[in-house]
Amino acid sequence: MLDLKVLRERPQWVKQRLATRGGDYPIERILDLDTRRRHLIAELDRLRHERKTLSEEIGRLKRQGQDPEDLVSRVKLLGERIKALEGELREVEGEQKRLLLELPNLPHESVPVGEDEKDNQVVKRWGDLPQFDFKPRPHWEIGVELGILDFERAAKITGSRFTVYYGAGALLERALINFMLDLHIRKHGYREVLPPFMVNEETLIGTGQLPKFKEDLFKLEDWDYYLVPTAEVPVTNLHREEILPEEVLPLYYTAYTPCFRSEAGAHGRDTRGIVRQHQFNKVELVKITTPETSYQELESLLLDAEEVLQLLGLPYRVMLLCTGDLGFSAAKTYDIEVWAPGQGRFVEISSCSNCEDFQARRANIRYRPRSGGKPRFVHTLNGSGLAVGRTVMAILENYQQPDGSVVIPEVLRPYMGGLERITRE
């Protein structure tokens, strides 16, 4: 949520910055409502003050045994007027809030202006692309042939965009989760969280998935609960409606959860393989920081995510997203894209964002400055560290051998009972 004060003071500037994302936003309408809202509040305060004073007077008269009847009828009229204005105020505030909740975050100054992903900038490359003396195959062929991935039975028991893993495939997934968590906990100083995989509506409003992106979520029938689309949602909301002492900041959390996404609007995209699924595993990184440090924390969060790929020996590049490709809540985002030789392209495997105070405002997460004084909104950051299914994909494609087997990266072997290679089962 944007700061109404900023909206009020610099409407043209806000409009311009939002315009760089593309689309049109009802700034004037929000400001009109704001003017009306403030008039109503001023008037209501005045009337309530009068009612309070007169009501006290009534009490005083009654105690003195006098009959305050004309005062009572006068205050009764006041009460009716107040009730009417309160109704009006509720409506105005409701509409203003609805509109405000649908405005995306302002892009940070350092974000390149652009239309869509073609304007994203490559800011870093790591690793040499593997050379094959045969034609590298896509993971869906490798995985099915090894007998570790099964798309047909997944479609039977559930539907499209689901996968069954068997044997070393299931083990690889589980090993990656543990490897990533251990790295972030032991080396990078994050605290492990295992949150609920279902969350309520308030929580989804807090991080920005609702009200605007309901169609991307799975909702339970007869319950106001949704399946989490990412651990960012439950973890960032841990501190919703809280005032944290500055001493505890920055908070570093890492969480493994499955993620559930409807992928509405992605029909026909990435239909083969495990790249785009309705359910996938992810280890997420979440940071809660002061406004002063959030951008340096974003850089270190990115490095924490990159290190996973480095240790696994998977080549990647880092993209700085342009304004037109930014997510709703993000002010600045780096995507990490891993090399997928079987498909001959880079595939997004992590997205690291600074949301500044956008989510903090929605979720009302604040901190009390060390020096005392008023609570301020924290900054929230999140990043994948990493998407596990896509990591499996990248391992299968980058470590594939001419005989169809797949070598397991050394750092994972302790997590897989010493297994060095996946061969046909």
Add this chain to the structure above:
RNA sequence: GGAGGGGUGCCCGAGUGGUCGAAGGGGGCCGACUCGAAAUCGGCUGUGCGGGUUAGCGCCCGCACCGGGGGUUCGAAUCCCUCCCCCUCCGCCA
């Protein structure tokens, strides 16, 4: 699922429909005492919104907030309705 109890400020805890933003305690902060500390004594100790003032920290005025929402009333922490959460007992259960 059945029966009952409860949600008040950073924490504990009192509260009669009117002077309660809320007693009392604890904690914390400031000051006094002390070489210093403990103990003791005094003072302070919320959030949001609207308005005013300031170069600014801030300050002043008003309104709202005693789990959320709605209602009764001239007036609600206090009465009524509804939802949420927590606790105890019984039943069921991974």
